Amino acid sequence: MDPSRDAPPLVVENLTKRFRRGEVVIDALRGVSLVVQRGEFVAVMGASGSGKSTLLHVVAGLTPPDDGRVLVDGHDLAAMADRHRTAFRRRHIGLVFQAFNLIPTLTAEQNILLPILADKRLGVDNGRLEDLIAWLGLAGRRSHRPDALSGGEQQRVAIARALVTDPTLILADEPTGSLDSVAGQELCRLLNEQCREHGRTIVLVTHEPSVAAWATRVVVLRDGQVLSQFATAEFGDAHALAAHYHDIVRPAPVTNA
Amino acid sequence: MRVVSRLVLANLRQHPARMALTSLAVIAAACVVIWVVSGYDALLAQFDAFADEYLGRYQLAVVPEGPEQPSGMGQPAGRPIPPEVVHLLQQDPDVAAVDPLVQSPTKKVTRVGPPHEPGESKRAVAAGPNPKRRGPPKDGSSRGGRPGGTKRPGMAPPTSGASSASGAARPFSWPRPTLVGTGAQEPPHEMVQGTWLKSAAPDRPEGVLSDGAAEQINADVGDEVLIETERGEFRLTIVGIVRQASLGGGGPRGPAPSRGPAANAMYVSVALAEKITGEPAKINCINVALTDGVDAESFRRRWNERFRREGFAAAVLDPGDVKEDMEQGFSATRVRNQSYAATGISLLAALFIILTTLGMGVDERIRQLAMLRAVGLTRGQVAAMIAVEALVITRVSPLEAMAPRATTQATRHLTAAALLGLTLIAVNPLLVFVVPMADESRYGIYAALGCTSMAVGFVLLAPLAILLTERLFAPLLAVVLRLDRRLLGTQLGGNLWRTVGTTVALSLGLGLFVAMQTWGYSMLEPFVPGDWAPDVLVCFPYGGLPEGELDDVARIEGVAAERCLPLAVEQPKLAEDITGSRERQTIARQDNVVMVGFDPERALGGADPMLDAVFVEGNREDAIERLRAATAGPVHDCRRRLAARLALDDEVLRAAAAERPFGGPGFRLARGCSPRLRPG
Structure with a gap:
């Protein structure tokens, strides 16, 4: 039986990840558990060093966990061999990075098609490609190399690359971090649209409340642990969400005994 | 592979100059290998062709056994073969023809012109040019830059390899034709002109030249030649020319086997040879033709065994022996060693070029490679990309892609590598000076094991040496170059494997330079004339300076007569x-x-x-x-x-x-x- 049929797109169970620097051990994730339902847009927030990016990398199978497990569409990534995990990631997970990470020697279209070109079982769906390019407004830029594109255009190419295989899950690591506010908001609108109109499941790491406001749920991390979770619908606008977020992450006042 | 090839091609297009220069460097290294090795192969191919044709219509030759004869000069053996050997061979049913040769050296062979040409003195004709011809003097010598032999003051001394009167470059010394007395009824080689010897009578002075000898003395059929031996001078008429195998394109140039029939020959009857030399005929080579279907190798083994058993100091040679004899010559050995050395050096240089270039490419794209892994390329695909890139640029090795970047924590590993390197370096002197073994084995093991371990040892030692050098000298260098010390560090220690590659490549070049200079000086120094040597040495090849002409040389302007x-x-x-x-x-x-x-x-x-x-x-x-x-x-x-x-x-x-x-x-x-x- 296909485990993906009824399983949530993402299940994170008691995830632990430690980094060692010589004699020093840093606990990046400490028992993080999370379930993301199909079509849900989750924003992971937290201060620098809280474990946001580590969580995303472990979920993507780029970094192995020390403990716990990650189920994507019901498949345990840690149980797969590297080769199969890579193929699974290629077909089921789309990744968007802060620094775009396009191949400078390839054109925009070639960059979009990169995951398909790397997989013998995937063929180019020209109709889907044209729709993606048109939807992202890249029709006139498809033959340009990254150095001829603006930051916003580069990130849209990166989103197209993440969507070209029609993945179950989109993981975005601070995708607006290198963009101005206008381009950032436009990008969030596109992701939100994918979520609403196509039922795409998205997990986005950010420290910006204005970006998190586009999500349906916010997960707040602190020191490698889930500190809080809340629905964005509870707040009227980004400012209210920001205020709530700051209330959560603000250190508790020290009281005298 | 489509994504791999697309990425590789895109990256190569991005760095066309690097691609071109690296390819050029590797092609140059490959060309050196091909050039040197093909020279050796060509030499061997010539030996093959020569050995096959050397014996002419015969399959085998019987030569005296014993100390080797003067090499490469087609000189006859000093120890004769007993006539009984000829009789024994003739009785063998496997033998179709047995033709004994009486070979004697000549002092000089000179064309003196058409027979019965009136009005020419012997000396004048011998030294003078043939008005019908163009080419070198007829005795094959340049006579100290005195074309035509005209005595005139102020003549220039000859130089090694100087052009002859015809302007054609010639080797320093050609062997003089060997006088070969033979009773063969048929020519040993293909006739290219004239006829084979018709008469065995000594009163009919006729001879047949090998084409090389004919070229050397510029003689044709019908010409009269003067043969000078220890006993005196003798004139005979050339009645034919045979095409005889030679190395270097037909003339009497290049190496020749040290035993067997003369490669540069003047064939005469045996009786005439006795008359010319004034000595009874002594057989010093026997040409043997076998009947059809007889295996030459088994015949050779059988007769060599018989010679040993019956106490004859003789041996049977086949074309394989001729080839082996020539391959053992000094020049062949030297060319072979040169080809091995050039191959090793070029491969080493190419390897460092490849590693350095790959290292640069990988270091620059480390983030990009990580991203490719993230978007779905497997480890194998990324490794294949580097490998294909290496193959495209140079056709080798993804090792650098896997090489770890040096960090402070890696110093321990580098120290361990350095210790291992020092141990490997120590292998060479131990092999050379300590381990007891035969010299031949020592030389081979030194070349194969000692040099390899030493090279690997130095490569392993290099990273730590670079880090220590950087630590000791980077502050000073940074001040001198007005650079930030940390920036300097990122370019040296930070790109350790690239620095190691560059360092080793430079060391290799410097080492080669020093080795060549040292070798050249140490080898040449004993041969460089010092103050003891005269101001000028004048060489008179091909027969030397005739007696009585020394005074002419002494009278040349600028020559101190009493110091000649x-x-x-x-x-x-x-x-x-x-x-x-x-x-x-x-x-x-x-x-x-x-x-x-x-x-x-x-x-x-x-x-x-x-x-x-x-x-x-x-x-x-x-x-x-x-x-x-x-x-x-x-x-x-x-x-x-x-x-x-x-x-x-x-x-x-x-x-x-x-x-x-x-x-x-x-x-x-x-x-x-x-x-x-x-x-x-």
């Missing part, structure tokens, strides 16, 4: 291996010696001797006295040092002289007469 000393130079092959040349052939260890004859009084005597040598042992007077008595001679100190077995009063040349065709006494090192080059 004739020298007689011969280079015989030594019968005894006094320099160990058979154990290991090098320039310094040779199987021959240059003998220089001179008037001892004029050369060494007086207050201002012509050859102002320093005697490191003994004294000048004793040397002159014993040279005058022709019983002993001084030896160069370099030669004496190289041949450690030589000691004063050793009879070093007796055995060699006994094998020389002209005979003569053995030579003894005069006590205390060992001249040495004067320093500076």
Whole structure:
């Protein structure tokens, strides 16, 4: 039986990840558990060093966990061999990075098609490609190399690359971090649209409340642990969400005994 | 592979100059290998072709067994083959033809013109050009830049390899044609002109030349030639020319086997050969043709065994022996060693070029490679990308892609690598100086194991050496170059493997340069003439300067007549291996010696001797006295040092002289007469 049929797109169970620097051990994730339902847009927030990016990398199978497990569409990534995990990631997970990470020697279209070109079982769906390019407004830029594109255009190419295989899950690591506010908001609108109109499941790491406001749920991390979770619908606008977020992450006042 | 090839091509297009330069460097290295190795292959191919054609219509040759004869000169053997061998061979049903040869050296062979040409004196014709021809003088010599032999003052001295009168470049020395007495009814090789010998009678002086000899003396069918031997001069008419195998394109150039039929021949009847040499015929080679279907190899084995069993000092040669004989020659060995060395050096250089270039490419794209892994490329695809890139650029090795970047934590590993490197470096001196083994094995193991371990050892040592150098000198260098020290660190230690590659490549180049300079100086220094040498040495190849013409040379403008000393130079092959040349052939260890004859009084005597040598042992007077008595001679100190077995009063040349065709006494090192080059 296909485990993906009824399983949530993402299940994170008691995830632990430690980094060692010589004699020093840093606990990046400490028992993080999370379930993301199909079509849900989750924003992971937290201060620098809280474990946001580590969580995303472990979920993507780029970094192995020390403990716990990650189920994507019901498949345990840690149980797969590297080769199969890579193929699974290629077909089921789309990744968007802060620094775009396009191949400078390839054109925009070639960059979009990169995951398909790397997989013998995937063929180019020209109709889907044209729709993606048109939807992202890249029709006139498809033959340009990254150095001829603006930051916003580069990130849209990166989103197209993440969507070209029609993945179950989109993981975005601070995708607006290198963009101005206008381009950032436009990008969030596109992701939100994918979520609403196509039922795409998205997990986005950010420290910006204005970006998190586009999500349906916010997960707040602190020191490698889930500190809080809340629905964005509870707040009227980004400012209210920001205020709530700051209330959560603000250190508790020290009281005298 | 489509994504791999697309990424590789895109990256190569991005760095066209790097791609072009690296490819060019590797192509150049490959060209060096191909050039040198193809030279050796071509030489071997020539040997193959030559060996197949060398015996002409015969399959085998019987030669005297014993000390080797003078190499490459087509000279006859000194020890004759007993006539019984001919009779025994003739009785063998496997033999179709047996043709014994009587081979004798000549002093000089000169074309003297068409027969019965009136009005020409012998000398004038011998030295003069043939008005019908263009080309070198008819005796094959350039006569000191005196085309036509016209005596005139102010003639220029000849130089080695100088152009002949025709302007064609010629080698320094050609072997004189060998007189070959034969009773063969058919020519041993294909006739290219004229006919084979018709008469065995000595009163019909006719001869047939090999094409090489004909080219050498510029003779045609119908021409009359003058043969000069120890006994005197003799004229005969050329009736034919045969095409005889030779190396180097048809002339009497290049190497020849040390035994067997002469490659550069003047064929005459046996009776005529006896008349010319004034000696009874002594068979020193027998050409053997086999009947159809007889296996030459089994025949050779059978007869060699029989010769040994019955005590005949003879051996049967086949084309394979001829080829082997030539391959053992010095030049073939040298070319082979050169090809091995060039191959190794070029491969090493190419490898460092590849690693350095790959290292640059990988370091620059480390983030990009990580992203490719993230978007779905497997480890294998990324590795394949690097490998394909390497293959496209250079056709080798993704090692650098996997090489770890050096960090402070890696210092321990580098230290371990350095210790391992030092251990490997120590292997070489241990192999050379400590481990007991035969010299031949030591040389092979040194080359294969010692040099390899030393090279790997230095490569392993390099990273730590770079880090230590950086730590010690980077602050100073940063001040001198006005650079930030940390920036400098990122370019050296931060890109450690690139720095190591560059360092090793530079070290290799520097090492090669130093080695070549040291080798060149150390090898040439003993041969560079010092103050003791005369101002000018004039060479008269191809027969030397005729007696009586020395005065003409002395009268040349600029020559001090009283300071003009004739020298007689011969280079015989030594019968005894006094320099160990058979154990290991090098320039310094040779199987021959240059003998220089001179008037001892004029050369060494007086207050201002012509050859102002320093005697490191003994004294000048004793040397002159014993040279005058022709019983002993001084030896160069370099030669004496190289041949450690030589000691004063050793009879070093007796055995060699006994094998020389002209005979003569053995030579003894005069006590205390060992001249040495004067320093500076």
